[in-house]
Amino acid sequence: MASIELDRAGLTFRVRQQHQLTFKEYLLKGMFRQARNPLFEVRALQDVSLRIGDGERVGVLGSNGSGKSTLLRLLAGVYHPTSGRSTVEGKVSSLFELALGFEMEASGWKNIRFRGYLQGESREGIRRKASEIAEFSGLGDFLKIPARYYSAGMMVRLAFSTATAIEPEILLVDEVLGAGDLAFQQKAKQRLSEMMEQARILVVVSHDLKVLPQLCERGLWLDKGRVRADGPIADVIAAYVDQVGQPAAVAA
Amino acid sequence: MWAYLVAVWQCRNFWLSLVVNDLQLRYRRSVLGVGWSLLHPLAWTLVMGAVFHEIFKQPIRELLPYLLCGLVCWTYLTSAFLQGCQSYIQAENYIRQHPLPLAVYPLRTVLGAMIHFLIAVVLVIVLTAALRGVGRPPEVFSLLLGICIFFLFGWAVTILAGFVNIAFRDTQHIMEVVFQILFYLTPIIYHREYITSRYVGWVLDHNPLAPFVDLIREPLVEGRAPSLACLGAAVAITLVTGLAAAISLGYQQRRVVFYL
Numbered sequence: 001m002a003s004i005e006l007d008r009a010g011l012t013f014r015v016r017q018q019h020q021l022t023f024k025e026y027l028l029k030g031m032f033r034q035a036r037n038p039l040f041e042v043r044a045l046q047d048v049s050l051r052i053g054d055g056e057r058v059g060v061l062g063s064n065g066s067g068k069s070t071l072l073r074l075l076a077g078v079y080h081p082t083s084g085r086s087t088v089e090g091k092v093s094s095l096f097e098l099a100l101g102f103e104m105e106a107s108g109w110k111n112i113r114f115r116g117y118l119q120g121e122s123r124e125g126i127r128r129k130a131s132e133i134a135e136f137s138g139l140g141d142f143l144k145i146p147a148r149y150y151s152a153g154m155m156v157r158l159a160f161s162t163a164t165a166i167e168p169e170i171l172l173v174d175e176v177l178g179a180g181d182l183a184f185q186q187k188a189k190q191r192l193s194e195m196m197e198q199a200r201i202l203v204v205v206s207h208d209l210k211v212l213p214q215l216c217e218r219g220l221w222l223d224k225g226r227v228r229a230d231g232p233i234a235d236v237i238a239a240y241v242d243q244v245g246q247p248a249a250v251a252a
Numbered sequence: 253m254w255a256y257l258v259a260v261w262q263c264r265n266f267w268l269s270l271v272v273n274d275l276q277l278r279y280r281r282s283v284l285g286v287g288w289s290l291l292h293p294l295a296w297t298l299v300m301g302a303v304f305h306e307i308f309k310q311p312i313r314e315l316l317p318y319l320l321c322g323l324v325c326w327t328y329l330t331s332a333f334l335q336g337c338q339s340y341i342q343a344e345n346y347i348r349q350h351p352l353p354l355a356v357y358p359l360r361t362v363l364g365a366m367i368h369f370l371i372a373v374v375l376v377i378v379l380t381a382a383l384r385g386v387g388r389p390p391e392v393f394s395l396l397l398g399i400c401i402f403f404l405f406g407w408a409v410t411i412l413a414g415f416v417n418i419a420f421r422d423t424q425h426i427m428e429v430v431f432q433i434l435f436y437l438t439p440i441i442y443h444r445e446y447i448t449s450r451y452v453g454w455v456l457d458h459n460p461l462a463p464f465v466d467l468i469r470e471p472l473v474e475g476r477a478p479s480l481a482c483l484g485a486a487v488a489i490t491l492v493t494g495l496a497a498a499i500s501l502g503y504q505q506r507r508v509v510f511y512l
Contacts, residue, residue: 013510014510021419021420021421022420022421022422023420023422023423023426024422026420073348076349076350076351077350077351078347078348078349078350078351078509079509079510080506094349094350096348096349097348101345101346101349101350102345103270103273105273105277106273106277110269110273113269114266114269114270114273117263117265117266117269118263118266118346118349118350118352119350120263121265122265123265126265
């Protein structure tokens with residue numbers, strides 16, 4: 001049984017204005033450091049309360065920098081809330097930025113193993129599923145060459161195939177499916193809906209307002225780190241489009 | 253603490269496969285493979301050996317195994333400190349994707365260094381036997397114990413070096429300089445007894461890395477157990493660094509991702 005529960009969760013980043021600190025800088029500019037390279041706080045998420053239960057498919061939308069990716073990382077357990085509580089139950093698999101979790105010097109076959117193991121798959125499980133993953137990715141002989149030579153679309157194919165093959169209970173997808181070609185997007189949609197028949201949770205971030213209703217039935221609109229709307233996907237998209245004032249986004 | 257180690261063990265498939273991959277990358281595509289990577293300490297030993305033999309008239313049979321063993325130990329220690337600096341930064345991809353116990357990434361670094369070290373230990377054994385005959389075989393029990401301590405110390409050091417490097421990104425650069433100096437302040441290319449100066453002697457006796465070199469060299473090259481003082485110092489230093497590593501892991505586990 002998978003479930004996600006956020007209770008007034010908030011996340012505040014503390015970042016430096018300039019590049020990362022070095023020891024040299026620390027010694028030389030010690031006295032003026034605060035003035036030249038101040039820490040400042042970014043409130044990525046504020047007061048997010050949310051319950052997602054078995055079988056729900058949630059599409060997250062919002063403008064750039066509204067906290068969508070941060071929310072997914074919070075759900076994946078990569079970030080921990082700096083205030084409030086987050087409880088995630090179930091085996092999580094995630095597809096974030098493209099190059100994430102690729103060992104660039106290793107072949108596609110090896111990367112299937114690394115990604116599988118990273119998400120908690122057993123040695124035996126990988127052996128059983130590797131050929132199926134390879135087939136679904138459609139990469140063929142490209143699997144023999146290092147991931148360094150892969151295009152964005154090829155990485156998505158491989159990452160998606162692995163992430164869905166390990167039978168996650170919660171799948172988090174951040175805006176990456178768009179990089180795959182049309183044929184693969186169709187396959188991916190097909191597989192996602194198959195997965196959903198087994199009562200699992202999908203949370204997907206996308207700016208493609210045409211794709212979201214096909215994948216999800218629930219929408220979540222984030223605005224400046226807060227939940228602006230939460231409800232049926234069509235309503236949330238309508239409200240979002242209305243507020244942004246660009247109906248063209250739907251037609252596109 | 254125990255639960256943490258269990259969690260590290262549970263994702264062993266992940267880090268073991270990465271270690272294997274690292275080694276394949278390191279040794280592949282060279283005619284001599286593994287041998288190629290041993291060329292560096294071997295060449296160093298021969299050059300140093302020739303020089304010391306000429307200047308100090310030391311017997312080459314005693315000198316070469318001593319030098320090679322010291323260099324091999326030193327290579328392991330420096331790679332724990334220097335490569336350790338990169339252990340989290342290199343793993344940023346994984347850390348941003350999945351919440352594994354952080355100690356996994358330094359473990360990948362230190363295991364790579366350890367395997368390389370063990371291969372070099374075989375070379376030391378062969379060289380020692382070739383030069384001195386089999387009359388003085390390595391003291392196996394002390395050697396195994398020493399290797400275990402070496403491994404734990406290396407792991408703790410990579411964990412700490414990784415954290416320090418996240419706070420100050422030029423740590424590796426500074427450490428390279430420090431280790432350049434430390435190399436001459438550790439009895440690697442000379443015996444401790446040769447140093448008669450009080451001040452330098454004091455530094456040598458308080459060099460925290462010196463016991464670790466002796467810990468391996470005594471059983472491996474001289475065929476005797478290391479002195480209790482040496483063993484005690486190595487264990488104590490390992491405990492202190494291990495404790496510091498455990499505390500900083502507990503403190504940093506949830507924070508590191510923000511500073512990468």
